[in-house]
Amino acid sequence: MLQVFPYHILQNFSQKVFLAIGFSEKDATLATKVLLKADLRGIDSHGIARLSGYVRLWEAKRLNANPKVEKVYETPSTATMDGDAGVGLVVAPQAMQVAIEKAKNCGTGWVSVKNSNHFGIAGYHAMMALEEDMIGIALTNASPIVAPTYSIDKLLGTNPIAVAIPALLEPAFVADFATTTAANGKFEILERKGEDAPWGWLQDETGQITTDTQARKKGGALLPLGSDYEHGSHKGYCLGAIVDIFSAVFSGANYASWVPPFVSYLPMPENPVGEGIGHFFGAIRVDAFRPAEDFKKHMDNWINTFRNAKAVEGKKVIIPGDPERFYEAERMEDGIPLMNAVVEDLNKLAEKLGVEKLT
Amino acid sequence: MLQVFPYHILQNFSQKVFLAIGFSEKDATLATKVLLKADLRGIDSHGIARLSGYVRLWEAKRLNANPKVEKVYETPSTATMDGDAGVGLVVAPQAMQVAIEKAKNCGTGWVSVKNSNHFGIAGYHAMMALEEDMIGIALTNASPIVAPTYSIDKLLGTNPIAVAIPALLEPAFVADFATTTAANGKFEILERKGEDAPWGWLQDETGQITTDTQARKKGGALLPLGSDYEHGSHKGYCLGAIVDIFSAVFSGANYASWVPPFVSYLPMPENPVGEGIGHFFGAIRVDAFRPAEDFKKHMDNWINTFRNAKAVEGKKVIIPGDPERFYEAERMEDGIPLMNAVVEDLNKLAEKLGVEKLT
Numbered sequence: 047m048l049q050v051f052p053y054h055i056l057q058n059f060s061q062k063v064f065l066a067i068g069f070s071e072k073d074a075t076l077a078t079k080v081l082l083k084a085d086l087r088g089i090d091s092h093g094i095a096r097l098s099g100y101v102r103l104w105e106a107k108r109l110n111a112n113p114k115v116e117k118v119y120e121t122p123s124t125a126t127m128d129g130d131a132g133v134g135l136v137v138a139p140q141a142m143q144v145a146i147e148k149a150k151n152c153g154t155g156w157v158s159v160k161n162s163n164h165f166g167i168a169g170y171h172a173m174m175a176l177e178e179d180m181i182g183i184a185l186t187n188a189s190p191i192v193a194p195t196y197s198i199d200k201l202l203g204t205n206p207i208a209v210a211i212p213a214l215l216e217p218a219f220v221a222d223f224a225t226t227t228a229a230n231g232k233f234e235i236l237e238r239k240g241e242d243a244p245w246g247w248l249q250d251e252t253g254q255i256t257t258d259t260q261a262r263k264k265g266g267a268l269l270p271l272g273s274d275y276e277h278g279s280h281k282g283y284c285l286g287a288i289v290d291i292f293s294a295v296f297s298g299a300n301y302a303s304w305v306p307p308f309v310s311y312l313p314m315p316e317n318p319v320g321e322g323i324g325h326f327f328g329a330i331r332v333d334a335f336r337p338a339e340d341f342k343k344h345m346d347n348w349i350n351t352f353r354n355a356k357a358v359e360g361k362k363v364i365i366p367g368d369p370e371r372f373y374e375a376e377r378m379e380d381g382i383p384l385m386n387a388v389v390e391d392l393n394k395l396a397e398k399l400g401v402e403k404l405t
Numbered sequence: 406m407l408q409v410f411p412y413h414i415l416q417n418f419s420q421k422v423f424l425a426i427g428f429s430e431k432d433a434t435l436a437t438k439v440l441l442k443a444d445l446r447g448i449d450s451h452g453i454a455r456l457s458g459y460v461r462l463w464e465a466k467r468l469n470a471n472p473k474v475e476k477v478y479e480t481p482s483t484a485t486m487d488g489d490a491g492v493g494l495v496v497a498p499q500a501m502q503v504a505i506e507k508a509k510n511c512g513t514g515w516v517s518v519k520n521s522n523h524f525g526i527a528g529y530h531a532m533m534a535l536e537e538d539m540i541g542i543a544l545t546n547a548s549p550i551v552a553p554t555y556s557i558d559k560l561l562g563t564n565p566i567a568v569a570i571p572a573l574l575e576p577a578f579v580a581d582f583a584t585t586t587a588a589n590g591k592f593e594i595l596e597r598k599g600e601d602a603p604w605g606w607l608q609d610e611t612g613q614i615t616t617d618t619q620a621r622k623k624g625g626a627l628l629p630l631g632s633d634y635e636h637g638s639h640k641g642y643c644l645g646a647i648v649d650i651f652s653a654v655f656s657g658a659n660y661a662s663w664v665p666p667f668v669s670y671l672p673m674p675e676n677p678v679g680e681g682i683g684h685f686f687g688a689i690r691v692d693a694f695r696p697a698e699d700f701k702k703h704m705d706n707w708i709n710t711f712r713n714a715k716a717v718e719g720k721k722v723i724i725p726g727d728p729e730r731f732y733e734a735e736r737m738e739d740g741i742p743l744m745n746a747v748v749e750d751l752n753k754l755a756e757k758l759g760v761e762k763l764t
Contacts, residue, residue, distance in 0.1 A: 119694060119695055120512075121511065121512025121513075121690070121693045122481065122482070122510070122511045122512055123481070123482040123511040123512045123513045123693075124512040124513060124689075124693040124694055125694075126694045126695060151481070152480065152481045152482040152511050153479075153480030153481055153482045153483040153515070154480075154482045154483060154513060154515055156512070156513055156689070156693070158694045194711060194714065194722050195722070195723070196716050196717050196720035196721060196722050196723070197711075197714045197715065197716055197717070197722045198714070198715045198716060198717060199714040199715045199722075201710065201711060201714055209643075209647050211647075211650060219646070219650070221643035221646070221647065223637075223639070223640045223643060224640075225640075226637075227631070227636050227637045228637070244635050244636070246636050252717070252718075253716070253717035253718075253720075254717075271630060271631055271637050271640050271641070272586070272630055272631065272636075272637075273636055276603050277586050277603070277605050277632055277636070278582075278585075278586045278587070278630045278631075280582070280723070280725075281582045281583075281584075281630050282630070283725075284568075284580035284582060284725050285644075287578070287580070287711070287725065288568050288570075288580065290707075291570060291578070291704070291707060295700060295703045295704055295707055296693075296694040296695065296700065297694060297695070298695055298699070298703075301703070301707055302707060302710045302711065303710070319703065319706060320703075330483075330515070331480070334480045334482075334483040334515070334655075335478060335483055335484075335485045335517045335655040335656060336478055336485060336655065336656070336657055340657070341654060341655065344654045344657075344660070344678065344679075345650070345654055347678060348649075348650060348654055348660055348661060351560065351661045351662070352553060352556075352560060352646070352661065355553065355556045355557070355558040355560055356556065356557045356558045357555050357556055357557060357612070358555050358556070358557060358611070358612035358613075359611075359612075361555035361612075362555060363553050363554070363555050363556045363558075364554070364555070364639070366639075366642075366643050366646065
């Protein structure tokens with residue numbers, strides 16, 4: 047069921063695919079690096095398995111292979127950028143870089159982006175700030191598949207939040223999560239296994255909670271973090287809403303049900319309220335509030351306190367980012383496992399674009 | 406069971422109590438305004454019912470009635486402030502004001518605060534930004550009563566997040582929520598009624614989910630938003646952690662299990678890692694990313710889209726802040742209902758301090 051590929055083989059493959067659809071060498075390299083970071087960190091749904099999806103967006107003329115990403119508005123600590131319909135994999139790192147430059151001057155930097163596309167894992171962009179001794183924040187809106195509390199209409203995406211916080215001797219704290227009870231990729235796994243979803247992940251076309259994974263295709267929706275009102279779904283709804291507003295109402299991108307779907311076979315929403323999808327990035331110097339050494343020492347203490355907490359039998363308390371870090375070390379060494387179906391899909395893509403197949 | 410008091414009666418009472426323990430006229434007025442905002446907005450657990458708790462903190466010499474709140478560190482868009490052990494009700498608005506001033510110059514302003522105490526409802530402080538055509542953000546850490554995913558130890562507070570976003574013709578979007586499945590106040594209501602808690606709100610002293618509200622007093626803990634791992638409690642844990650880090654690791658306040666308890670009968674944690682409890686505030690000019698008129702028009706459209714979504718039968722989709730706004734209008738007009746037990750507690754306090762009783 048699985049084939050394992052060394053990182054550099056997938057890197058070379060992805061690079062050639064992006065070059066074949068007209069990306070510059072530099073953009074193909076960057077897009078590949080961001081895309082494969084998902085595979086390395088064990089977030090398989092957001093990695094190379096999506097490569098043919100990006101190509102289909104390009105075929106549908108919804109993705110510009112040579113975007114000119116530009117600042118269109120700014121203040122000392124903020125900027126709005128136009129992604130020029132480029133792929134988020136390339137647009138987002140440029141926007142995060144602007145946030146970092148702003149933070150160098152002002153203590154913090156905040157960038158909202160319109161006219162972009164899917165940007166891979168939010169964690170990649172947030173983690174860019176770590177190298178600069180800054181905290182990084184990355185948000186994005188996404189295809190509307192989530193129903194706010196009591197709604198039947200799908201008005202939000204899985205709208206992830208990533209926050210990366212450096213420490214001194216300890217590895218960084220890296221939170222990166224969808225604002226839904228379960229990330230979309232988990233449903234694909236259940237469907238493949240023919241299993242029902244747990245209570246609280248999904249609702250049906252009348253807004254009732256269901257365990258039928260097929261409900262997603264029959265007018266149902268994913269549920270916000272919290273699942274139902276009694277368990278705080280209104281809080282998950284608030285989080286998804288804040289991500290949507292910061293990503294799109296700030297920048298002039300599409301929001302709510304107007305966010306363009308990632309899959310190219312779904313039609314574009316009518317009467318768009320903005321351009322493309324939206325992202326939001328933040329960079330905060332760790333020495334913006336106290337000397338960097340103080341901050342990082344206390345961050346080490348914070349991390350060790352949580353890591354060493356008394357835990358439920360057979361479990362331990364996890365620091366956000368630990369599981370992904372272990373995956374990354376392992377997969378960089380031992381290779382990246384891909385399902386046969388993904389390899390077949392990639393090889394069909396290779397054939398179409400005249401790129402050498404994976405073997 | 407309930408007595409109803411006009412706002413001005415409770416205002417006068419609270420003012421006199423704060424004056425009696427040595428607050429300046431100005432601070433007594435401000436503390437009262439912030440405290441009673443909770444009662445007006447229907448968040449009864451955070452309002453005048455806590456007044457005697459604040460006085461007990463002062464009696465225990467853990468609250469300075471005449472704090473000198475000062476900036477101790479800054480960059481163009483950030484500052485750290487020392488609350489001088491003052492009550493958060495008075496410290497927080499001063500810190501939020503600094504964030505607002507920073508935003509006027511830089512587009513955004515961010516203030517972390519150490520050496521403070523409980524600040525009432527987070528929403529009050531976030532909403533201060535609305536009057537300036539800014540988005541307001543308020544976070545605080547709090548007494549450790551929450552267990553991270555898989556932890557038995559209680560390392561987080563209910564650590565609320567408030568975000569207030571202005572619109573043009575529509576009332577503002579005001580999210581204000583604990584990062585736990587259920588806010589602490591809900592348990593008091595259940596206990597009073599002698600009812601069990603729903604699944605997913607609490608764990609017992611072994612870390613297993615329980616419906617016994619008494620578990621809180623027998624080594625149990627509140628659960629992060631998401632309840633258990635399968636339903637995303639690791640995401641609620643991330644949110645609570647981010648609030649803790651921004652409030653205390655930035656500022657030099659106490660974090661994790663070192664956060665001082667609000668109730669004065671619990672001992673102060675040993676070997677504190679900082680000073681008092683911590684808060685974090687943000688202010689973002691709505692014209693920091695696009696012209697204010699554009700932002701606010703689209704915010705109106707966002708709000709109307711969600712408010713008019715197709716809803717589950719008998720329900721409607723709620724805009725964050727709507728229920729509290731309705732309460733505020735109603736209670737300002739018809740008065741604020743207090744339980745007899747609260748009135749008795751306040752009258753005992755009045756007697757002790759030589760203040761005229763509520764009748």
